[in-house]
Amino acid sequence: MLVLALAAVSAMSSASLSEGQQAQLMQRFIGRVRNDVIVRIEVDVSPEGDPLACRMLEFHGDERGPEQIxxxxxxxxxxxxxxxxxxxxxxxxxxxxxxxxxxxxSFQRPFIALQTPSLPDGDERTDIFVNAFFDASGSLLACEGRDANAPQNFVEAACGELGRHEVRTFSGEDGNSVPYLQTVRVAFVAGPSQGV
Structure with missing residues (x-):
C-alpha cells in the first residue's frame, strides 16, 4: 500500500494532484517498486500545472524507488x-x-526549526505549515498559516524567521527566475527561547 502526502493550503493554494491522479501514480509506483520504500521529492510546477523539475531529496528502502518516482x-x-x-x-x-x-x-523534515520555552500539552515538538510566496530573487513577499487552527504567534514567528532565510530561486520555463509559492514545514521545539 502507498501513502502520498501532499500539502493542502488556505488563501494561497499550492499545486496538487487530483485524487484520480494520485491513485494512478500510486499504482504505477507500486508496480515498479516491489519492496519497502519511502521517498521525499521536490517538484517545481508551472502556473498551468505542468511539472518543470523533479528532485530526489531523500529515500530509504528499495533502490529502484528514486529512479522510478x-x-x-x-x-x-x-x-x-x-x-x-x-x-x-x-x-x-x-x-x-x-x-x-x-x-x-514520514521524514518530517522541517525547513526551519525554532525553539520556544514550552509547547501546548507538554509536547517536545510541534510542526506548523506556512504558505510562503517568494519573489524572483528568493525574498519573501507574503506568508500565512496554511491551517486556520495554527497558533497565530507561531505563524508570525515562522514567517518572520523564514523572511531571514536564503532560499533557492525558481527557474521558469524560459530559464529565468520567477516568483513562486511554497508550503513550508516549520518545527517548534521546546528549549531555550528566542521570543516565541
Missing amino acids: CPAIERRRFRSGTGPDGTPQHVRLEMEIAVGRYQGT
Whole structure:
C-alpha cells in the first residue's frame, strides 16, 4: 500500500494532484517498486500545472524507488497553485511517497526549526505549515498559516524567521527566475527561547 502526502493550503493554494491522479501514480509506483520504500521529492510546477523539475531529496528502502518516482511524476498534470492575489503561480511542492513497511511514516523534515520555552500539552515538538510566496530573487513577499487552527504567534514567528532565510530561486520555463509559492514545514521545539 502507498501513502502520498501532499500539502493542502488556505488563501494561497499550492499545486496538487487530483485524487484520480494520485491513485494512478500510486499504482504505477507500486508496480515498479516491489519492496519497502519511502521517498521525499521536490517538484517545481508551472502556473498551468505542468511539472518543470523533479528532485530526489531523500529515500530509504528499495533502490529502484528514486529512479522510478520522478519519471512517474513528470507525466502528471497538477492543479495550479495560486498566489496572494488569486492568480496562477509557479509552485515548489514537496511530496513523500511511502510503500510497504514505511506506510504511515514520514521524514518530517522541517525547513526551519525554532525553539520556544514550552509547547501546548507538554509536547517536545510541534510542526506548523506556512504558505510562503517568494519573489524572483528568493525574498519573501507574503506568508500565512496554511491551517486556520495554527497558533497565530507561531505563524508570525515562522514567517518572520523564514523572511531571514536564503532560499533557492525558481527557474521558469524560459530559464529565468520567477516568483513562486511554497508550503513550508516549520518545527517548534521546546528549549531555550528566542521570543516565541
